[in-house]
Amino acid sequence: MRRSIAAVSAVFIFSDPSFSQQVDPSAQDPNATNRDYSIQRFAIGGKKSVFANFYSLKLDCVPSGWQEVALSKPPENGEAKLVEAMTIVHFTAPNPRVKCNGKSTKSTALHYTPNKGYKGSDSIEVETISESGEHHTFTYNITVK
Numbered sequence: 001m002r003r004s005i006a007a008v009s010a011v012f013i014f015s016d017p018s019f020s021q022q023v024d025p026s027a028q029d030p031n032a033t034n035r036d037y038s039i040q041r042f043a044i045g046g047k048k049s050v051f052a053n054f055y056s057l058k059l060d061c062v063p064s065g066w067q068e069v070a071l072s073k074p075p076e077n078g079e080a081k082l083v084e085a086m087t088i089v090h091f092t093a094p095n096p097r098v099k100c101n102g103k104s105t106k107s108t109a110l111h112y113t114p115n116k117g118y119k120g121s122d123s124i125e126v127e128t129i130s131e132s133g134e135h136h137t138f139t140y141n142i143t144v145k
Helices: 096-100
Strands: 035-043 049-054 067-073 078-088 104-114 120-130 135-144
Touching: 035 049, 035 104, 049 120, 049 135, 067 078, 078 120, 104 120, 104 135
Parallel strands: 035 135
Antiparallel strands: 049 104, 067 120, 078 104, 120 135
16 A cells, blocks of 8 residues: 655745744755744833834735734833734745735734833843744843943
């Protein structure tokens, strides 16, 4: 008895206007789309900053099914919130979604406000899980001026 196995390929593109990332659909590593990122940001004590907008679009510029975005480590010297927001889509070439650039889409925005008068270091960790089971961890290392 001979069995045949069909290969299934899915591509999840996770983008944020300030941090673009593209997954190689031909990658052989099954964990290639599960990644950890470390991102440096700056903030001013007592003032709100918007560090990221998390969204996922299909090739036809329509939002993907669902995406879970969660704050897994809150800051020690301020407040972080994940809020629903509209954002302008931005992808970089060679991502085929560059044709979506300039369009508006729903997103989950990461807002951060350091404590008033605070200066120093802080950090936030955000985890995302997509409908296809891909997991990303974003660590925001913050310098508050």
